[in-house]
Amino acid sequence: MSYVPQPFVQPLSERIATPHAHTCEAAQPIDLFPVVNHGVSVELLQLLKTSAHTFFAQPPEKKAVYLKEVSPSRLVKYGTSFVPEKEKAIEWKDYVSMLYTNNQEVLQYWPPQCRYMEYTYKVALDFLKSSMEMVKRVVEKKTEDRMNRLMGTQMVNMNYHPTCPSHELTIGVGRHSDMGMLTVLLQDGIGGLYVKLDNGDWAEIPPLNRALVINTLQVSHPMGSTKVRSIGFEPQTYIGSRVSVPILTAPNPSEKIGPLPEVVKRDGVVRYKELLFQDYMNNFFGQPHDGKKSLDFARAD
Numbered sequence: 001m002s003y004v005p006q007p008f009v010q011p012l013s014e015r016i017a018t019p020h021a022h023t024c025e026a027a028q029p030i031d032l033f034p035v036v037n038h039g040v041s042v043e044l045l046q047l048l049k050t051s052a053h054t055f056f057a058q059p060p061e062k063k064a065v066y067l068k069e070v071s072p073s074r075l076v077k078y079g080t081s082f083v084p085e086k087e088k089a090i091e092w093k094d095y096v097s098m099l100y101t102n103n104q105e106v107l108q109y110w111p112p113q114c115r116y117m118e119y120t121y122k123v124a125l126d127f128l129k130s131s132m133e134m135v136k137r138v139v140e141k142k143t144e145d146r147m148n149r150l151m152g153t154q155m156v157n158m159n160y161h162p163t164c165p166s167h168e169l170t171i172g173v174g175r176h177s178d179m180g181m182l183t184v185l186l187q188d189g190i191g192g193l194y195v196k197l198d199n200g201d202w203a204e205i206p207p208l209n210r211a212l213v214i215n216t217l218q219v220s221h222p223m224g225s226t227k228v229r230s231i232g233f234e235p236q237t238y239i240g241s242r243v244s245v246p247i248l249t250a251p252n253p254s255e256k257i258g259p260l261p262e263v264v265k266r267d268g269v270v271r272y273k274e275l276l277f278q279d280y281m282n283n284f285f286g287q288p289h290d291g292k293k294s295l296d297f298a299r300a301d
Contacts, residue, residue, distance in 0.1 A: 008090050049188050053241075066111065075110070098110050159243060179284045191204070251277040256274055257298075271300055
C-alpha cells in the first residue's frame with residue numbers, strides 16, 4: 001500500500017513517540033523479562049514464526065473461513081485489531097487466536113498451517129509448568145490444584161503486522177496489559193515491543209536471539225499482587241512485515257478471582273471484589289485497549 005487508510009490513522013493524542021525511547025535493561029524492575037535458557041529449541045521457535053507467516057500469506061478468502069461469525073469452531077478466531085467496532089482507530093494488525101483444549105481438537109479444528117504447532121505448543125506449555133516457582137511468586141504460593149485452575153485456559157495467538165507506508169500514523173497493538181496469569185511471547189528479529197516504566201517513560205524490549213519474553217498479567221492484580229505494573233504497546237514499523245506469537249494462560253472461566261485472604265490480612269484493606277473470571281473476561285474483550293482501565297471493573301466499591 002502507498003498510504004494509510006483513514007480508519008487506521010491514530011488520533012494525535014494516542015500516538016507515542018518512540019524514536020528516542022531507551023532500551024530496557026534486564027535489571028530494571030518491571031514485571032516483564034526475557035528468558036533464554038527455557039528448553040524450547042531454536043527449531044521450534046522458528047517453526048512458530050514460519051507457521052504465522054504461512055497462515056497470513058494466504059489469500060483473504062482462505063483466512064476469512066475463520067472469522068468469528070463463521071469459524072467452524074469456537075477454538076479458532078481470525079480478525080483484525082482488538083475491538084474494531086469500538087476503537088477510535090484500528091490497530092495495524094491481523095491475528096488468529098487458537099484455544100488449546102486437547103490434541104484431538106487441535107488436529108481437527110486448528111488451521112492446517114498451524115496444526116504442526118501442536119508439538120511446539122506442548123513444549124512451551126511444559127516450560128510454563130516447569131516455571132511454577134515464578135508463577136507462585138504472583139499467586140502467593142497457592143496449592144497445585146489452585147494453580148492448575150488459575151492456568152486452566154491456554155491459548156496461542158499469532159499477530160501479523162504488514163509493512164506500513166506511514167508507520168508514525170499507526171500502531172501495531174495499543175496500550176494494554178494482558179489479561180490472565182502469564183504470557184510467553186515470541187518476537188521475531190524486527191521486535192517492536194515497548195513497556196511503560198514507573199517514571200512514565202516508554203522503553204523497548206529488544207528481541208534477543210532464542211529468547212522468550214515472560215509477562216505477569218492483570219488477573220494477578222485483583223488477587224493482591226502489587227508488583228504488576230507493566231503496560232505494553234507495539235508501534236508499527238517501516239522495516240518490514242513482522243509477526244509475534246504470544247502463548248497465554250488464564251483462569252478457567254468458572255474460576256472466582258479476588259483478593260487473597262493473606263494479602264487482605266497483611267494490607268488491612270480490600271481493593272478488589274471477588275468475581276467470576278468469565279465476567280472479568282467479558283469486560284476486558286468488550287472495550288478497546290486502554291492501559292489497565294479494565295482493572296476498574298474489578299475494584300471494590
